[in-house]
Amino acid sequence: MVQAHSRALGTKRISEPYLLIEGGYPLSGEVSLPGAKNSALPAIVAACLSDEEVVLHNVPLELNDVAKLIKLLNDSGANVEIKGDELHCKGSAWMGGTLNAELAGKIRHSLLLLGAAAHWRSSLFLPLPGGCNIGSRKHDMHVSALQELGFAMEESELGLHLRESQPKERTVITFPYPTFGGTLNVLFASVRSNAVVELHNAARNPEVLDVIKLLNDMGASIEWLSSNSLQITGVERLHRADFTVMSDRIIASTIISAVGATKGSATIRNATTRILESEVAVWRQAGLKIEEIDNGIYVEWNRPLEAVNVTTAAYPGFHTDIQPLHTVLMMNASGTSELKETILDGRFSYCYELNKLGANIEVKDGGFLCVNGAAGQTAVIHGVDELYGTDLVATDIRGGAAVAVAALAAVGTSRITNLYQLERGYGNFTEIFTALGAQIMKVNH
Template identity: 60%
Template sequence: MDQVFGNLALQDTITAEPYIEIEGGVSLRGDISLAGAKNSALPSIVAACLSSDEVVLHNVPVEINDVRLLIELLIEAGAKIEIHQNSLICCGSGWKGGALDELVAGKIRHSLLLLGASAFWGSSLFLPLPGGCSIGSRKHDLHVLAFKAMGFDMIENEMGLLLNESRINKESNIVFHYPTFGGTINAIFAGVRGNGTKVTIYNAACNPEVIDVINLLNKMGAQIRWVNNNALEIIGVPALRGTVHNIMPDRIIAATLISATGITKGNVNIHNISGEVLAAELTTWRKTGLQIDETTYGLTVRWTKRLQPVDVVTSAYPGFHTDIQPLHTALMLLSDGTSTLTETILDGRFEYCYQLAKMGANIEIVPGNFNCVNGAAGQIAIIKGVDRLKGSDVVATDIRGGAAVAVAALAAEGNTKITNIYQIERGYGNIIDLFGSLGANIKRVSESK
């Protein structure tokens, strides 16, 4: 960042940090279709680089910051990627591995997945400690466990992770104590190539996004199958072939729209989304009194009365998604009573609540008598519904926390200014159009000094 400001200092005009401005009080109404899912697109782009043939991906949210950063890292590692609007043409035949750029890798947690790609290609790779959202202690120990269980030579120190050139075991068993999303994907990438090698992953993540990536790899010739509800079996094949694949719609953006519709007393039709991928969340939100109906094209969401408080405990899929809990918090801000939100996955996930408090939200964060999945002390948010919110100057603390304050601002009286919007744009390609197309008074402002 210093280099950027240093270069700008030579110019007569400096562009200040952009921000989002929202004038609240408008009920969202209309129809909207969903873009491709970020959490499927990122691992799918890496998967598409596991073939010497061209793999074409459609419905890729290429405008998202994390997608652009991942593409930059993959090209640095030797992959070839062409961008054609919302489609990518990927080829991994030039994979060379090496040491990844610390500044880029440090901004995105999905940089971890390049370890799996390098294991696939038999290349060494040094990964500086990965970044992402600052929401607690996000460990990579399960990734290391998986690589070592498969026989790969992995060295871990305070600088980062080093994968040395090594071969996969003939047969491997990986046992996760928690169904880790990234750990499961990395183990799959490292295990799909081989001459009849066998990898079994117990307690594998079964998120819809994981299923989408598995479907892509199987279309490329991989042999991946579920042997029961939470165990995956991977039989290594000599090579993967080219194919064409459409990235699934983004269920977290769908959840964002549902939350925004509920808090603004709106009526919105969300196209190309299945209620099945949000089963736990829809069950919860219907209990609040929000009317959510499944249709042939997707979901219809309609506010009919003041929402009732409903408690939530986050858990692995098919439970209530930790990425969606900030959106539930936003939905509860104007509810008729008190609700609790127990975060069991990541500590430090309630930082956004202090921003909501600036808008008049009544939220208390208290210690929980439990530890999160990452081993840190858990917390509970106690949300007491208020009659109204007021606009304020707030900060986007992370992707989904930033989305939560934006959702709250839509219902607040007056003007809200949201800074640090880089975080929001890591997961939402164009949140201005997303809400603006449904009638919201929202704009992105870039000031010059």
């Protein structure tokens, strides 16, 4: 059991749920990955593109983003039900209406209901979507792609309005940047029609590939023309399917980071390095032992880590969602490294939390523009020898995970608040790390 003592802790009583961590111990053991949030959320929307039942397995049902998305879909005419550990989904031609602003405003994936409503030729008012506060999260490419497909769309300060309309017969779209959500919206809007759509510079993240596999299992016709161009040939309707969502590669990275930072070892089941190639190459270069094993990854700290520079990029580049976890490895490495974030301009607020533990990270103007046109930042990470537990805030999903992982490596007690953010992406954070021997518990109030 975690003991609540540390010289660095504040004396204030905390009146919200928090994570209590007694850090400074090497982690070891074996854990199994849950389903991936960033595949499961679009897969749930995709499953509502048929009026026959689609059964999804391995959905991380404990995530609050999943509950919010199910509510939004059911409010707009779908029928999504949790049955045991399965999710049974059915869409309908009524999918549309006006989405609840509070719910839509809490998750980024509410944007995907635009593609679903276009699919059903319905009209939809989507109040502005939410998600992590990690920079300017634009949706101009979603709007222009749907318009290019022939759907009537208007944008106001309050949200996005898709009007009941029909797609054109042939469209060629080229994204200026391979947007994850934009690619999914084009797929959802195009799979059921008389149309043929070519999409160039499409996102090819493993999570997008997972959703394409689901759609093809449902009868869609989506094929790759080249490594980043897709052709979607519309079909009359999609049908029933039974699909297992892929495992969460970002949680795999979170465990790898924790093992490296605490100088431990772990076996991660339901995992593969094949969808983490850029990240694993960097961490091997830094000195971590990472091996592909039967149905899993084995990771071990066996020598002091060395600083390695990283620049985030669209897949197959180093994933922006994983950069906060890389920072934790680098603050525990010898030497200084630079981390250049090119996707999201506001993704470094967690660094100020890490500095409270004794890290030495400077966040500076990087002198470049991110893919969304905003000024980009670079974090300069100077490795340190010791970290000490303290009171910390989970700034966003992955920043929150980074802070918690760093607290596992820091000597003494840490308390982490604003858990809502962390729990948007990690339903079983304490269970995963308890299985690896961590002294961690959630304190509820």
